[in-house]
Every structure is written in structure tokens, then in C-alpha cells.
Amino acid sequence: MAYDFKSAEAKWQAKWEQSGVFHAVDFSEKKKFYALVEFPYPSGAGMHVGHIKAYSGLEVLSRKRRKEGYNVLFPIGFDAYGLPTENYAIKTGIHPRIVTDKNIEKFSSQLKRVGFSFDWDRVIDTTKEDYYKWTQWIFLKMFEHGLAFRDKTLVNYCPSCKVVLSNEDSQGGKCDICHSDIIQKSKDVWYLRITAYADRLLQGLDKVDYLPNVRLQQENWIGKSTGAFVNFKIKDTSETLRVYTTRPDTLFGVTFMVMAPEHPMLDQYKDRISNFAEVEAYRAASAKKTEFERTQLVKDKTGVKLSGFSAINPVSGKEIPIFISDYVMMGYGTGAIMAVPAHDQRDYDFAKKFGADVVEVIKGGDIEKEAYTGDGEMVNSGFLNGYTNKKDSIAAMVKFLEEKGVGEAGVQFKMKDWAFNRQRYWGEPIPIVYCDDCGMVAVPYEELPLKLPKVENFAPGSDGESPLAKIPEFVNCTCPKCGKKARRETDTMPQWAGSSWYFLRYIDPRNTERFAARDKLDYWGMVDWYNGGMEHVTRHMIYSRFWHKFLYDLGEVPYDEPYAKRTAQGLILGPDGDKMSKSKGNVVDPNDVVDVFGADVLRTYVLFMGDYEKAAPWSESSVKGCKRFIDRTWGLLDILTDGEGYSKELESAFHKTVKKVSEDIENLKYNTAIAALMTLLNTIYDKGSVTRGELFTFISLLDPFAPHVCEEINEKLGCAELQATSAWPTYDPAKCVDDEIEIAVQINGKVRARLMIPADCGSDAAVSAAKENADVQSFIAGKTVIKELYVKGRLVNIVVK
RNA sequence: GCGGAUGUGGCGGAAUUGGCAGACGCGCUGGCUUCAGGUGCCAGUGAAUGCAAGUUCAUGUGGGUUCGACUCCCGUCAUCCGCACCA
Numbered sequence: 060m061a062y063d064f065k066s067a068e069a070k071w072q073a074k075w076e077q078s079g080v081f082h083a084v085d086f087s088e089k090k091k092f093y094a095l096v097e098f099p100y101p102s103g104a105g106m107h108v109g110h111i112k113a114y115s116g117l118e119v120l121s122r123k124r125r126k127e128g129y130n131v132l133f134p135i136g137f138d139a140y141g142l143p144t145e146n147y148a149i150k151t152g153i154h155p156r157i158v159t160d161k162n163i164e165k166f167s168s169q170l171k172r173v174g175f176s177f178d179w180d181r182v183i184d185t186t187k188e189d190y191y192k193w194t195q196w197i198f199l200k201m202f203e204h205g206l207a208f209r210d211k212t213l214v215n216y217c218p219s220c221k222v223v224l225s226n227e228d229s230q231g232g233k234c235d236i237c238h239s240d241i242i243q244k245s246k247d248v249w250y251l252r253i254t255a256y257a258d259r260l261l262q263g264l265d266k267v268d269y270l271p272n273v274r275l276q277q278e279n280w281i282g283k284s285t286g287a288f289v290n291f292k293i294k295d296t297s298e299t300l301r302v303y304t305t306r307p308d309t310l311f312g313v314t315f316m317v318m319a320p321e322h323p324m325l326d327q328y329k330d331r332i333s334n335f336a337e338v339e340a341y342r343a344a345s346a347k348k349t350e351f352e353r354t355q356l357v358k359d360k361t362g363v364k365l366s367g368f369s370a371i372n373p374v375s376g377k378e379i380p381i382f383i384s385d386y387v388m389m390g391y392g393t394g395a396i397m398a399v400p401a402h403d404q405r406d407y408d409f410a411k412k413f414g415a416d417v418v419e420v421i422k423g424g425d426i427e428k429e430a431y432t433g434d435g436e437m438v439n440s441g442f443l444n445g446y447t448n449k450k451d452s453i454a455a456m457v458k459f460l461e462e463k464g465v466g467e468a469g470v471q472f473k474m475k476d477w478a479f480n481r482q483r484y485w486g487e488p489i490p491i492v493y494c495d496d497c498g499m500v501a502v503p504y505e506e507l508p509l510k511l512p513k514v515e516n517f518a519p520g521s522d523g524e525s526p527l528a529k530i531p532e533f534v535n536c537t538c539p540k541c542g543k544k545a546r547r548e549t550d551t552m553p554q555w556a557g558s559s560w561y562f563l564r565y566i567d568p569r570n571t572e573r574f575a576a577r578d579k580l581d582y583w584g585m586v587d588w589y590n591g592g593m594e595h596v597t598r599h600m601i602y603s604r605f606w607h608k609f610l611y612d613l614g615e616v617p618y619d620e621p622y623a624k625r626t627a628q629g630l631i632l633g634p635d636g637d638k639m640s641k642s643k644g645n646v647v648d649p650n651d652v653v654d655v656f657g658a659d660v661l662r663t664y665v666l667f668m669g670d671y672e673k674a675a676p677w678s679e680s681s682v683k684g685c686k687r688f689i690d691r692t693w694g695l696l697d698i699l700t701d702g703e704g705y706s707k708e709l710e711s712a713f714h715k716t717v718k719k720v721s722e723d724i725e726n727l728k729y730n731t732a733i734a735a736l737m738t739l740l741n742t743i744y745d746k747g748s749v750t751r752g753e754l755f756t757f758i759s760l761l762d763p764f765a766p767h768v769c770e771e772i773n774e775k776l777g778c779a780e781l782q783a784t785s786a787w788p789t790y791d792p793a794k795c796v797d798d799e800i801e802i803a804v805q806i807n808g809k810v811r812a813r814l815m816i817p818a819d820c821g822s823d824a825a826v827s828a829a830k831e832n833a834d835v836q837s838f839i840a841g842k843t844v845i846k847e848l849y850v851k852g853r854l855v856n857i858v859v860k
Numbered sequence: 861g862c863g864g865a866u867g868u869g870g871c872g873g874a875a876u877u878g879g880c881a882g883a884c885g886c887g888c889u890g891g892c893u894u895c896a897g898g899u900g901c902c903a904g905u906g907a908a909u910g911c912a913a914g915u916u917c918a919u920g921u922g923g924g925u926u927c928g929a930c931u932c933c934c935g936u937c938a939u940c941c942g943c944a945c946c947a
Contacts, residue, residue: 272864272942279863279943286947304947317947360945386945396947404861405945473946593941667885669873673866674940681872684885687900731874734884741884803880808928810880846927853879858927 062693064657068767072174080125080783081176083132086582092129093583094121095562095622097591097599098136098183101162102143106169107639108647108677109631112665116628116727117590118175119666122763123724125176126787132583133176134565136183137163141554145485148517155485155517159186169649173658174766176783181568185557190564191487192508193574194556197606199490199501200613206252207479209499211245249480249489249550253605257281257472260604269625270672273596280597282473287457289397289466291316291370294378296331300324300370303392303471306399307460308452310374311440312420313397314410316381317362319389320345333366338383345385360386360409373465374441384409392471404430477602479553484517484526486551494538494545503539511551525549558599559606562586562621574615581617589622596627626727629673631665636676647677659765660686666729666764688737689768692761695740695749696775702750711797712742713756717790720760729764736761751776756788803854804829806838810854822849829855 075081094117099110114135121133139159148155163184170177183190201207253260261281264274286305293300300316318325320342329335341363362384369378386405387396400410400417407430410417417426420440424431437446442459446452460466480489490502490509502509512533514526527533527549538545560574566583567575591599600622607621632638633645640646652661664685669675705713716739723732739757743749749757755776758769762782773782796818802825804812812834816825826847829835839859846858 275864276942282943282946284946302947306947384945386947388946391946393947398947403947405947408945471946473943597942667872673873675872678872678886681886688885730872731884734874737884801880805880805928808879808926813880848927850879850928853876854928856879856927 062690062768062771064659064689064767067771068172068174068653068658071767071770072171074770074781075174075176075783076179078781080781081131081133081178082180083134083178084130085579087130089128089130091132091583091587092121092124093132093585093587094124095565095586095589096133096135097589097595098138098558098561099166100141100143101137101139101159101166103147103158103162104641104646105162105165106649107631108649108652108661108665109639111173111649111661112631112671113591113628114170114173114175115662115665116626116671116729117588118662119724119729119763120588122176122766122783123721123787125783126759126762126785128786132181132565133178134181134183134568135170135175135177135179136181136561136565137166137185138554138558138561139163139184139186140486140552140557142483142485145483145517148485154513156186159184172653173649173662176766181565183561183564183568185561186485188508188510189569189571191511191557193564194487194552194560195490195502195507195509196504196574197560197610198487198552198556199504199507201251201609202491202499202501204609204613206255206609208250208252209247210250210476211247212478248478250476251479251605253477253601254472254474256605256608257283257474258470259608260474260601263604263608263620267620267623267625269622270627273593273600273625273627276593276596277601280474280601283470284472285468285470287453287460287466288393288469289373289460291373291397293328294369294371296328298324298328300381300395301393302395302397303469304397306402306453307466308437308440308443308446308449308456309399309402309420310372310397310456311443312399312401312418313372313379314400314416314418315379315398316370317384317387317396317398317406317409318381319387319394320383320385321389322383322394324395325383328368332368334363337363338365341383348385360384360405360412362386362409362413364413373460373463380415382409382413390475391473400430401426402430402432404432406430474601477605479556480548480550481553482519482525483551484511484514484519486553487511487556488527488551489548491548492536492538492545493548494541494543496543497538497540497545500538500540500545506539509547525551527551555599555602559603560610562589562603563607563610563616577615577617585618585623586621588624588626590626590628592630593627600625626672628671629669629675631668632674632676634677634679639677652682656682656686657689657767659689659767663688663733663764667733669730671727671729688733688740689765691740691744692757692765693768693772695743695754695757696772698744698748699754700748700750703752704750705753705756706746706748706750708746709742709753711794712739713753714790714794717756717760717788718792718795721787721790724763733764736764758782759785759788800852802852804832804835805854805856806835807858808856811835811838818852822851825849825855826857829857 096114096117099106117133121131124131144155144158147158185191198207261278261283264277284305286303287307288301288303289307289310290299290301302316325332325338332338362382365381365383369380372379386409387394398406398409400406400415401419402421407417418439419426420437421431421435422438423433423435434449435447437443437452443452443455446455457468488509488511490507492500492502494500512527512530514530517526519526520529534547534549536545536547537543563575563580567579570576604621607616608619610616611619630638633643635645637643637645649661660682664682667685668681716735719735720732723729723735743753754772758772759782762769766783770782798818799815800818801813801815803810804814812832814828814832816828826849839857842859844857844859849855
């Protein structure tokens with residue numbers, strides 16, 4: 060009889076839910092295992108098959124762990140604050156709350172149809188009051204500890220629209236909406252001081268098991284560099300200009316200095332700088348440049364030489380000019396550099412254009428042509444002359460600077476503080492009040508959550524302010540400190556806030572007293588295995604590690620690092636090989652696949668289609684292959700014979716497959732695990748019959764991938780216990796090897812024959828067996844044997860001349 | 861520019877980490893079943909050459925190490941992904 064996946068899948072999904080087998084048990088005696096997948100953003104488009112692949116990896120592992128006797132926490136939730144929902148609301152006038160609830164319902168039903176073994180009792184939604192109460196709570200703790208602060212920074216701003224624009228919306232220096240010129244405006248924004256944790260975020264990577272490229276991307280993002288700070292005296296003042304450099308040993312080669320146009324010292328000394336008008340004109344011009352222009356015009360350096368404002372080289376005592384140029388960024392280092400044109404290509408380009416001196420201090424290149432950045436002997440460098448090792452010369456110079464009191468060793472990070480506020484409606488309100496007398500005051504903890512009020516119009520105001528600013532009942536309040544009239548902060552938190560701690564809430568999702576009870580945090584501990592997309596490695600992953608470390612410092616969580624292990628799945632591309640997108644119309648809807656082929660086929664295919672960590676295109680016809688596999692598995696019932704154990708012919712095949720599947724699942728090699736099961740299935744059909752014991756083992760192995768058909772067969776076999784809770788099969792290593800094996804016989808490295816020998820055959824016996832072979836003899840006849848070797852279980856190679 | 865990854869049949873991909881290249885699946889060809897389409901089942905399927913047993917060539921490309929290289933080393937080309945005037 061044909062397998063009716065529709066009724067079987069609905070039936071088993073209902074049974075799993077009724078029996079509660081996938082519920083994680085707090086404080087269970089069993090060993091715990093916490094598997095985490097990145098929770099989805101519930102967009103209106105619904106899920107696509109990429110989500111299914113992302114969850115199927117740890118789904119298989121979770122099901123295996125339960126069978127192995129673990130108490131598994133495998134939760135799911137929704138990261139529901141964000142722009143797409145808000146934009147949809149602006150367009151349609153439907154409230155984001157309604158849209159979000161509808162989308163979450165759709166996502167949930169899609170996930171349930173696939174039969175994922177999530178603990179649905181622990182579902183969370185970041186936009187619910189009982190959740191974001193704690194997001195706000197963590198923010199306030201950061202505020203209390205000085206990690207949340209306001210600062211002025213440069214942003215893209217359209218003076219006509221009175222709105223802050225992103226770089227994408229301000230290309231070519233024109234406003235995307237009104238086409239007037241964009242200016243860089245300094246604006247007061249909220250920051251989280253993630254840089255305070257830069258070093259620990261880097262060092263913490265030693266304690267965890269992340270995929271190498273995940274780790275590397277985080278290291279690059281944090282971008283630690285070691286070097287030195289050097290203070291250059293400004294001529295005829297008591298002022299010093301401080302710079303950061305990774306090569307303090309090239310100090311004798313410094314022939315000028317460059318400051319960022321926005322450097323505050325310029326304003327301080329505008330009376331001394333006789334061409335300050337030029338400075339201001341340059342500032343205006345460079346402020347107009349977009350990020351795009353700045354990076355595209357790398358070769359073409361611009362700048363202004365300051366008149367009446369020069370520096371003294373601390374090692375040579377020579378006077379050197381100071382320039383301003385936008386190739387120096389205010390946001391990195393000190394906003395000023397010492398230029399070593401002979402050994403830095405950017406400085407070299409600038410020196411050539413502005414006629415500055417080029418002094419070679421490291422031998423080995425041709426500084427007539429270009430800057431030399433390699434290693435070599437130090438020259439023209441006073442006490443450093445003769446040094447050939449970079450490390451030594453840097454150390455010697457740093458020692459000199461520190462003794463003279465004109466500099467010291469130091470480190471810099473590329474990572475910047477996290478700009479944290481958005482002028483948007485659909486996000487967590489920032490729980491801060493502005494009081495004329497008291498300044499910024501935190502909303503008292505007992506008043507959390509600070510609820511997001513209902514509004515009618517979700518569009519940001521023409522002044523670039525959040526829609527919340529238009530609600531007097533929300534804005535106007537009293538100062539929690541002095542009781543006088545005050546104003547609320549009207550901006551909301553960014554998309555990334557709620558996801559920065561969600562893995563902790565799963566541990567105790569309904570707690571009203573704390574974000575999670577301490578004893579439960581102690582029990583569940585770190586996330587044992589976290590899987591998600593590469594696109595979240597440098598933002599969500601870093602942000603959430605930062606929040607977690609902060610909570611650890613407060614003593615609120617037991618571990619410093621949140622995730623013990625991190626992996627990432629590859630994308631599913633459209634059938635055309637392009638990235639799936641709505642505009643290209645190549646998106647595959649999991650519902651369609653479930654309708655036509657069933658959930659088991661979908662689950663099996665997304666893991667079988669290729670290397671789990673690599674991108675692979677969707678192929679409708681390959682899906683059919685998995686459909687056949689599921690149907691043929693069902694068909695085993697037709698060739699069922701009595702017998703609990705393995706038949707003699709299949710015994711070693713079963714032991715080998717149990718081993719292979721067990722190991723492959725642990726190593727994300729789902730595709731070869733499924734291939735091994737297909738091979739075993741073919742072997743069974745070749746034999747023509749299957750014992751009850753064999754079939755039971757087969758479905759036990761397949762169950763994590765295709766649980767519905769396995770439960771159905773399990774029931775047909777008369778098993779009272781659910782397949783979901785039955786034990787994972789074990790294997791005997793001794794039975795994974797055959798008594799007799801086939802080896803290849805090579806002559807001069809080329810395969811000329813194959814023969815069967817006993818597995819425990821020794822080297823001499825194998826070689827002489829090979830030589831007895833007629834084919835082999837014809838190849839060695841009349842030639843001299845130079846060398847004979849036997850690789851155990853693999854081959855014999857005879858080298859002849 | 862810097863960093864990382866990848867390159868294997870018509871396609872997705874395997875290869876115990878230096879040991880029989882192409883597992884498994886798709887597709888294709890032929891056959892059986894069928895009024896027919898689909899399903900299902902059986903056989904074949906890297907290329908060249910040969911009636912055939914076979915032989916030769918093949919893992920982007922050029923060299924090298926080795927009895928033996930998809931795997932290690934040096935060079936080179938292509939594609940993809942990060943970061944990007946980071947001092």
C-alpha cells in the first residue's frame with residue numbers, strides 16, 4: 060500500500076504535541092543539551108526553504124540527543140521588531156501589532172507542518188511587554204553603569220527634508236528624496252559602549268568552539284592593532300598633537316603630519332591658523348562627500364596645508380608641516396597621523412601631490428617609485444640604524460619614547476561604539492526621561508515595561524523625529540527624581556536589541572520577577588550548540604556576546620560566554636543558481652513542498668542537497684529522489700520477515716551504517732549520513748527481505764531526518780513507545796569490519812588488478828597473493844621488482860623497472 | 861588594496877585526510893509493466909579509442925615532492941563572500 064504522508068504527518072504531529080515529548084524539563088536528572096537556532100523575523104512573505112535548512116541541522120541533532128538520553132532544550136521564538144513590518148504599516152495603515160501577530164501565526168503553522176521538535180511551550184516574541192520589559196531593564200543597567208550614553212557624532216543630514224539619512228539614501232551627496240545637497244551634521248545619539256568590551260570579546264574567542272571563518276570574521280571586525288601613541292609638540296605652543304601608529308620605529312621618516320578635517324584642535328587654534336578660511340572650505344567640501352566617494356577616490360588625495368601651525372618631530376627636532384585631509388578619519392585612532400611617505404602608500408601619494416619630503420628609513424625598496432612596506436635594515440634613523448628586525452626596532456623606539464615622556468605603547472580597535480537609537484515606532488521605547496534640572500534620568504525599574512503607546516500614524520515626522528514624539532501623553536511626564544515636568548526619550552531601540560539576550564529568556568520564558576531565574580540559568584548553562592547564518596556573525600553575534608558579558612559582570616548569569624559552539628549553514632539558492640529573492644521570483648515556499656511531497660521529503664532534501672555549510676541551488680527533480688527514498692523506506696514493510704536481530708548478510712552493513720550516521724550527524728555531514736542510509740536501503744532491497752530488528756534500527760537512524768514515516772512504521776511494527784523517545788542504536792566496532800576485503804593491486808602506481816584477501820592478512824602474504832594473480836604476472840614478467848608495499852586494507856603496490 | 865573560501869562527470873555533490881577518483885541522488889539511454897501518460901522495476905551511464913578483453917587520458921591551470929597527489933609545496937587563472945584610505 061502506498062504511503063499516505065498527509066494523514067500520517069498530521070497524525071504524528073498531533074501525537075507529539077499531546078504527549079509533550081519535546082518539552083524541556085527544568086532540573087531534570089538527565090544531562091542537559093541546549094540547542095539554539097537563530098529565531099526568525101516574521102516577515103509578511105512567510106518562511107522560505109532557507110529557514111527550514113537553518114533549523115533542520117540542529118533539529119536532527121536534537122532528536123538524536125533525546126534518543127541518547129539527554130534533556131534537550133530546543134526552543135523557537137520570533138524577533139519581531141523591525142522596519143519591514145513598520146513600512147508595511149505605513150503603507151497600509153494596519154497596526155504593526157496586528158501584522159506581527161498574523162505573521163507569527165503564519166510562521167508557527169509553517170514550522171509545525173514541518174514537524175520540528177521545538178518546545179512550543181517556551182515560544183517568545185520580542186515585541187511582547189513581558190519580554191521587552193527585560194530588554195529595557197538590561198538597557199537601564201547599562202545606563203546605570205555608564206555603558207549607555209549620549210554623544211555627538213557626524214551623520215548624513217538633509218537640511219531641506221530635515222531628516223537623517225543612511226549612506227545608501229545619500230549617494231552622490233544628494234538627498235534621495237528631494238535631491239538637495241547632503242551635509243554631515245553632528246547629532247546627539249545614543250551609544251552602547253561595546254568598545255569597553257573589545258578586548259574581552261576578542262579573548263573570549265579562545266574559550267569557545269566557533270567555525271574558523273566565524274571566528275576570523277569576528278576578529279577582523281574587532282580589529283585589534285598594537286602600536287604606540289606619540290605626542291608631537293606644536294611649534295610655539297605648549298600644545299601637543301597626539302597620533303597613533305603601528306610603526307613607531309619609522310619616526311625618523313616622518314616628514315609631515317595630517318589631521319582629520321573635523322579634528323577639534325583646529326577650532327581651538329583657528330586664530331593661529333592664518334588660512335583658516337581654506338580649512339573651513341575644505342571641511343564643507345569633504346563633509347559633502349559620501350562614503351562612496353571617499354573610498355572610490357583613494358588615489359586622488361586632497362588636502363590643505365596649515366599656515367602658522369606646524370609640529371616638531373620628537374626624535375629629529377625638525378619642524379614639519381601639518382596638513383588636513385579626509386584620508387584621515389576622525390573615528391579611528393586619534394584623528395591625526397604622523398606621515399611616513401617612504402613607507403606608507405597613502406602618505407606617499409599625498410607627499411607626491413603636495414611636494415613633501417620622502418625620507419627612506421627602511422632599506423629594501425625603491426622609494427622613487429612607490430612606498431616600501433616590507434622589512435629591511437633601518438637607515439637614517441639615529442639610534443635605530445642597523446636594526447633589521449621590526450619587532451626589535453619598534454621595542455627600542457617605544458622604550459625611547461616612554462623614557463622621554465613623549466609617547467607610549469598602545470592598542471587600537473576598529474570596532475566602534477554601537478549607535479543605539481532609531482527615529483522609528485516599531486521598537487522598544489528607550490526608558491529615559493529628560494529633566495531640565497536633573498538631566499537624563501532612568502525610568503525606575505518598577506515602572507518597566509515602559510509601554511510602546513498606540514499611534515495612528517507610523518510615519519516618521521518631517522523633522523526626522525520618531526512618531527512617538529507626536530504623542531503628548533507619552534512625551535510629557537514627570538521627572539522620577541524631582542517630580543517636575545519632564546520629557547521622555549521618543550526614539551526606540553534598533554532591531555538588534557531584542558535578539559541580544561533572547562537565548563536567556565528561553566530558559567525561563569514566563570518569569571515575571573527576573574529575566575530568568577538564577578537556578579534555571581545555572582541548570583541550563585551555556586548554549587551548547589548555536590546555528591545560524593553567516594550574515595549575523597559580526598552584528599548579532601558580537602552584540603549578544605557583549606550583552607552577555609555585561610550581565611556576567613553584574614553577576615546575573617553564570618558564564619562569561621553565551622555560546623559554547625557556533626556553526627553556520629549555507630544558503631539555498633534559487634533553481635536558477637541566484638540568491639532567492641522576491642523580485643527575481645525564484646523563492647521556494649516550504650508549504651508547496653510539504654503539500655506535494657510531504658514534510659519528511661522536505662526535511663531530508665534540504666540536508667541531502669549538499670554540504671550543509673555551503674550554498675546550493677534548489678532542484679525540484681532532486682527533491683523527487685528524496686521522495687522515492689521515503690516511499691521505498693515505507694515499502695520495507697512489504698518485505699518484512701520475523702526476527703529481532705540482524706541477519707548474517709546484513710550485520711556488518713548495519714553496524715557500519717550506525718557508526719557512519721552517528722558520526723556524520725555530529726560533524727554536520729548530513730548529506731553523507733543520508734547517503735549512507737540510502738546505500739543501506741539499497742542493500743536491503745538487493746537481499747530482498749528485512750527482519751523486524753533491522754527495520755527498527757533503520758527507522759531509528761532515519762527518524763531524526765524523517766520522523767513522520769518512521770513513527771508510522773514504528774507503529775506498524777507494534778512498538779508501544781514512540782520512535783521519538785526510543786534509544787539511539789549502538790554499534791560494535793568489531794563488527795564494522797568484514798572478514799574478507801577487496802584490495803587493489805597497483806603496478807607502478809596504476810591499478811592493474813583487484814583481489815580478495817583476509818582482513819587480517821599480513822604484508823608478506825598480501826604481496827605474494829598479489830603476485831600470484833595472472834594479470835599482475837603479465838605486468839611484472841621480465842622486469843625487475845624494485846619495491847613492494849602493502850597498505851593495510853587498501854592496496855598492494857609493486858614497483859618494477 | 862587586504863583577508864577568507866571555493867574550483868571534481870550533463871547537474872547537486874562523495875572520497876576513511878597521501879592509498880582503487882566519481883559514493884549517494886538527479887538527469888539521460890535501453891528494456892519490462894501500461895491502451896496511453898505518470899509511477900514502479902531491471903540494466904547501462906567521466907572522456908577518447910577498440911569488434912572485444914583492454915589501453916590511454918582525466919579533479920581550473922603550469923611546475924615540484926612521492927612507489928603513489930583531488931589531497932602536500934611553489935606559481936598562475938577564475939568565481940564567490942567579508943572588510944576597506946584602520947595610520
